[in-house]
Amino acid sequence: MPELRPWRAAKPHVVRLADAVRPRLARAAAATKPQIARLARAGKPQVARVALPKTWQYTAGAATAGLALAAGVVTAAGPWDSSGQRTAERDRAVALGRAGGTDHGSAPGAPGRTRPAPTAGPVLTGLGGVSTVKSAPDGKALAGALDPLLKDPALGSRPAASVIDVTTGRRLYGSGSGTGLTPASTTKIATAAAALSAMGTDHRLTTRAALEPDTKEVVLVGGGDPTLTAREKTQGSASLRTLAAGTAAALAERGVREVTLSYDTTLYAGDEMHPIGVDGNLARVTPLMADEGRTDDSTSGPVERVPDPAADAARRFGDLLKSHGIKTTAPGPSKATTRAKTLATVSSPPLSALVERMLTNSDNDIAEALARQTAVATGERADFAGAGKAIGSQLRKLGLPVKGAAFKDGSGLDRADRLTPDLLTALLAKAADPSHPELRPALTGLPVAGFTGTLTTRYTDGASGVVRAKTGTLSGVHTLAGTLVDEDGRLLAFAFMANGTDGILPTTTQKALDRIATALAACGCR
Structure with missing residues (x-):
């Protein structure tokens, strides 16, 4: 033809x-x-x-x-x-x-x-x-x-x-x-x-790391990107590894080598658990997660999920910061203030790609x-x-x-x-x-x-x-x-x-x- x-x-x-x-x-x-x-x-x-x-x-x-x-x-x-x-x-x-x-x-x-x-x-x-x-x-x-x-x-x-x-x-x-x-x-x-x-088709979902002034608290702020990944091969998804590298570099420029790590999930409200309850077809609905909270290397289909995707993502982020020489505390929930300075961001593919x-x-x-x-x-x-x-x-x-x-x-x-x-x-x-x-x-x-x-x-x-x-x-x-x-x-x-x-x-x-x-x-x- x-x-x-x-x-x-x-x-x-x-x-x-x-x-x-x-x-x-x-x-x-x-x-x-x-x-x-x-x-x-x-x-x-x-x-x-x-x-x-x-x-x-x-x-x-x-x-x-x-x-x-x-x-x-x-x-x-x-x-x-x-x-x-x-x-x-x-x-x-x-x-x-x-x-x-x-x-x-x-x-x-x-x-x-x-x-x-x-x-x-x-x-x-x-x-x-x-x-x-x-x-x-x-x-x-x-x-x-x-x-x-x-x-x-x-x-x-x-x-x-x-x-x-x-x-x-x-x-x-x-x-x-x-x-x-x-x-x-x-x-x-x-x-x-x-x-x-x-x-609109071009809209992107942004995950960011912010530094609270005078406290050395770094807050990982969930932007609702379900495709955020901590894996080495990203296939176009926003990378938690990239975010950690950028955050570590920004902290190093400020002479900061040790931080309190927190995470912010306040973009969403209400119950995170879907009415069907714990189910391999869906993680808890939270604005912060890495690899959809999957417990294996799968990218689609039903699989066991981590109990708390936001805490899991923050823990993995902390491990990545440590690999760049930044010492962190165990992460806990918090809310970034309006005075927090953004250290680094990563954005999802455009909405058109997410929909497809x-x-x-x-x-x-x-x-x-x-x-x-x-x-x-x-x-x-x-x-x-x-x-x-x-x-x-x-x-x-x-x-x-x-x-x-x-x-x-x-x-x-x-x-x-x-x-x-x-x-x-x-x-x-x-x-x-x-x-x-x-x-x-x-x-x-x-x-x-x-x-x-x-x-x-x-x-x-x-x-x-x-x-x-x-x-x-x-x-x-x-x-x-x-x-x-x-x-x-x-x-x-x-x-x-x-x-x-x-x-x-x-x-x-x-x-x-x-x-x-x-x-x-x-x-x-x-």
Whole structure:
């Protein structure tokens, strides 16, 4: 394909991915043709069009869009770089000569100018120039394709769905689409949009060390950066090692070699413990932590966490200061005064990168941090209740349909959260709206079917590279919300929610949701 040629000068692993996708498309197409022919001969051409959701036949109609998504966007889920975009995606944008990337010309946190992310092109494939169809899919035809799949017992007692045309924002299909259901991790789409609209893509979270005058007390002040790391390899995250080195150098300039060490977590308020209690999916919610309080070298997924992430981070900071010749006391909690002089600072990657990382890896710690930061930015109390209020308020300001929604946390771990399929699809459409480029990371961070994040092992025999979606899973709850390019090259947003799936094998429900998304991608439906 001609559009792939520039990538050979950009990143070898992008080329390998493209080369790997081509034979899969060819084999699937060859294997599918006889089945379609048999259905057609039986006088069922419409069934032949949509009845093979576990195949790749739909890619013939959207091969250009699908392969562009697969090879241009999907690459590796990292490393996360300082521009707020995956390195491979940035290189592809450069190779294609497209403008992109966030505007870092303004001060951190300032509204400034914002442009779509480099990934916006392939993510928004279907909005213009690709589709040869002027109209969106027909609602009745969509219902004929999707209604039977929504009746699958694997979807439990309360399945609901919404499909909209991203170009126009018009709803094409709905089944219980206005009903508020437990969304699980698809809540993170709402958290992403609220945080981006409140703070902007360039906003960074700063951790600092400050010296109280005349006391030789050094206070490590948490700025709410959940990606702060004490590891040697930072992958673009703010480094506690860098902060310690800068602090030690500033103290040495003052002739200070021994200090009292304290730490400040007053940026947040309320209970640090999530309502689910101690759980490997989330550390205590505090503005100061290193490596998300993980007790091993993992960077995502559930794992045992340290009991007090803030105290742990301060202790590690003290050990690093000692390695630079600064003697410290055992750290204790405190609050930096307004007279404290900043010795050194480190800042997180831009908010655009944090949002992408949160969505791709379904990172609960980042999600709760961004919810609290949204509360801070909008003047709400920075606790669970205030964060939920801030998210709802920001979505209302964006003109989104929040009726029936309830936000109890930022991650979706709280079963009291409620979102509607209509709200989820409206969020995705708003993120694609050219008048809201600041929301674009809510799309570019979505996992890609068969390749990245929480969809890496799904769609292996279905819509790989064509579906981009956020998953949501709790006991008895399974959700899927994202975008896809249909058979005619039209960009659609969808949300499928299944509550009441207790007693059903989780993989069975996930496969049922995947079949619906694959059928939607396969269905021109006109």
